[in-house]
Amino acid sequence: MSISPFVLAQLATQAIELPSWAFGNSGTRFKVFSTPGTPRTIQEKIADAATVHQHTGLAPSVALHIPWDKVGDYDALRDFAGEHGLALGTVNSNTFQDDAYKFGSLTHTDAAVRQKAIDHHFDCIDIMHATGSQDLKIWLADGTNYPGQGDIRGRQDRLADSLAKIYDRIGENQRLVLEYKFFEPAFYHTDVPDWGTSYAQVNALGERALVCLDTGHHAPGTNIEFIVAQLLRLGKLGSFDFNSRFYADDDLIVGAADPFQLFRILYEVIRGGGFGPDSPVAFMLDQCHNVEDKIPGQIRSVLNVQEMTARALLVDRPALTRAQDAGDVLGANGILMDAFYTDVRPDLAAWRESRGLAGDPMAAYAASGYQAQIAADRAGGTQAGWGA
Ligand code: PSV
């Protein structure tokens, strides 16, 4: 099976947003290793993200995290990104690194703390107007560690109230996406632990409030593609945070741990109308590179998404439907597996070359000298990293 022009035309529309924080240093609670050439400013992060896009043609926008990427002039930042061939994308709020939020942010019992968190989101919305960003992404660290520590029901009600105030403030062309995560940093209960809670909360807000599905935020064994199918069916899948995991919220390179799962997810995305220029679903990475170089880590990631998308687009859907309707269990499974087992890499390399890109972006980046250049240029200053 080789990739048809029809499939290539669909792939040509694919855009995957990079997270600015993927270019900063990250690590575990045991150690954050620094890497020569790590950006010190958001401008340097944008330059690195632009390098990923130059090599792959797949990553035309970069997501910001506020206050990590705070600057004085967002119009200028937007222009700077534009000069590098990038748009500024999703704005991620941050209500998890201030002492005031020790016992919650949008769910806090103290109205003053809730207002502080709401005001932070208002600031993010102002930034979005300047950057031209479409999505405000909210991920909350809110939750409790012990049974009885908090009033679970009261926290849900306060969350609904806070979200309504934020939603009222977003512009007509903007969206609010609410991310869920089943644990960490709270361990007994999390205030937005699952897609159902996120769905219930955004559904109460309105049309432009949607669910963000981070692939790393599920219990082992969860059938994530089922959630994708259901949210698309309900018209409430707003965005993906792609990454992969072996155990928990590992934030590893998407497709690295379980490429078959990524294929299954992307098949349901395509099946459910979530892929293509008219789709409301935003593809974003949410990853950290603890021990590998960050730019090639991001290049590998977007290529993985592209490769699994190509395989998912190869599924012979009419034949699959016929087999499913005929109760042909193994025939249907075989049709799906045929597409998954197709090595699309040679065809994609040739296609890239036909579009003026390197056939092997990983090799082209390694040969470009960019890594050595930034290591030499970015001497001194404070490297960006977790919390900066
Ligand atoms: C924390 O788990 C997290 O990785 C969430 O997935 C957010 O999307 C990300 O941080 C950025 O705030």
Ligand code: MN
């Ligand atoms: Mn995420």
